[in-house]
Amino acid sequence: MRALASSHRDRGKRKRNLRRLWITRVNAAARDNGISYNKLIEYLYKKKILLNRKILAQIAILDKFCFSTIIKNIITE
Numbered sequence: 001m002r003a004l005a006s007s008h009r010d011r012g013k014r015k016r017n018l019r020r021l022w023i024t025r026v027n028a029a030a031r032d033n034g035i036s037y038n039k040l041i042e043y044l045y046k047k048k049i050l051l052n053r054k055i056l057a058q059i060a061i062l063d064k065f066c067f068s069t070i071i072k073n074i075i076t077e
Contacts, residue, residue, distance in 0.1 A: 022057040029060035033071045043074040 027037035035043075044051060051059075051070075060067045 019053065022053040025057040025060055026053060029064065029067055030071065032064075033068050035071055035075070040071065040074075047074050049074065 023037065026040070030037050030040045049070075056067075059070070
């Protein structure tokens with residue numbers, strides 16, 4: 001029973017840790033492009049762009065040019 005409780009607790013903990021990691025990565029990439037994480041998320045919601053934090057973090061790491069293009073497009077429009 002104790003193993004079940006621990007595994008249940010740790011699954012939730014892993015999800016929280018991954019979300020924190022994604023937010024940290026997106027924040028770092030956004031600040032490199034001159035915008036805060038908070039403003040980036042705000043502009044994404046205003047423009048109704050459906051990119052979650054996991055996808056944003058992957059784009060920020062794997063394709064920095066694409067990430068900066070996304071930021072430029074949501075700010076200028």
